[in-house]
Amino acid sequence: MSIIFLILTGLFIITANIMGFISYRKDRSLYSAAFTILLMSVLFGGVGCVVAVIVIRDAFAIFYGLQVGFYLIINSFIVLLIALFVTLVKKYDRGG
DSSP states (O other), rough: HHHHHHHHHHHHHHHHHHHHHHHHHHHHOHHEEEEEHHHHHHHHHHHHHHHHHHHHHGGGGGGHHHHHHHHHHHHHHHHHHHHHHHHHHHHHHHHH
């Protein structure tokens, strides 16, 4: 049972990152990609909650969806830090 949820978590993370990459290619902004991944964390967290409640049939299964959302929020934070780092490097290169 836990293997199914691990695969589902990985699938949600990969899907959110692909959607963030598509957003980056469209707008050419890493901040837009980080925001897209942040919005996907809310969406996929809710979907994870619903799937877990349907499969496990227990009220505590909602915490599975919250865990998926937490991983995606961490992922979004990492992308945001990368965006900040790239912005700082670009500003440093232009100034020096």
